[in-house]
Amino acid sequence: MxxxxxxxxxxxxxxxxxxxxxxxxxxxxxxxxxxxxxxxxxxxxxxxxxxxxxxxxxxxxxxxxxxxxxxxxxxxxxxxxxxxxxxxxxxxxxxxxxxHASLAEAAESNPFSARMRSMLMDLARKHFEPLVQDVASGMQASAAPLFPAAKACAESIPEDLMQRIAPELVGQVGAMPSxxxxxxxxxxxxxxxxxxxxxxxxxx
Incomplete structure (x- = not known):
């Protein structure tokens, strides 16, 4: 099966x-x-x-x-x-x-959720490195293949990394429909x- x-x-x-x-x-x-x-x-x-x-x-x-x-x-x-x-x-x-949004919210009061979110943040650094490189080379962030995922999963991306990708998304809730x-x-x-x-x- x-x-x-x-x-x-x-x-x-x-x-x-x-x-x-x-x-x-x-x-x-x-x-x-x-x-x-x-x-x-x-x-x-x-x-x-x-x-x-x-x-x-x-x-x-x-x-x-x-x-x-x-x-x-x-x-x-x-x-x-x-x-x-x-x-x-x-x-x-x-x-x-x-x-990702609900996990970030849970992480504020639940240590297990906080460690789970940390796992995703650690992975995000490697996963979105190609996007960082695209932006550094002059590409518009929104035109990069990985940008939709970065925007939708913003709560699990470290702030310093998001600053390098799309500073306007720092602190914003990810664009994920309910x-x-x-x-x-x-x-x-x-x-x-x-x-x-x-x-x-x-x-x-």
């Missing part, structure tokens, strides 16, 4: 929820290798053109803890590109595969999304 098929995405979400429950019930004996294997299977499950990505369903809007922090680390090790832009449905605007605007009839993750939504509450 492909991780990029409708059933594959739902299976990944279900596996993630099962592992989270296992970790919650017995943290000391949890086998992190199983979570790492899931990250390897789902690192590129962006759900192109059909709905929210697997990574968004697993991480966006959550009260982050060690489980989420490790999962993001494993995803990045497996090749996940958090700055990738994807359309959530036919005719929908392209948005980042995870919500995920509430996704048309649920165009996706196929309704059951998985309900399961994720039900989990969006503080851990006891």
């Amino acid at each position: 492909s991780a990029h098929s409708p059933d594959g995405i739902n299976r990944l979400v279900g596996d993630f929820m099962d592992l989270q429950e296992q970790w919650e019930s017995d943290r000391e004996n949890f086998d992190w290798r199983v979570l790492q294997e899931l990250a390897q299977r789902g690192a590129h499950a962006y759900n192109e053109g059909a709905g929210p990505s697997f990574q968004a369903l697993a991480l966006d809007g959550m009260r982050h803890n060690e489980f989420h922090e490790r999962f993001l680390s494993y995803l990045l090790q497996a090749g996940f590109n958090p700055f990738h832009l994807s359309s959530a449905g036919s005719g929908a605007a392209e948005i980042p595969v995870i919500d 995920r509430q605007h996704i048309n649920p009839t165009e996706g196929y993750l309704s059951a998985a999304e309900v399961e994720i939504d039900n989990s969006r509450r503080p851990y006891g």
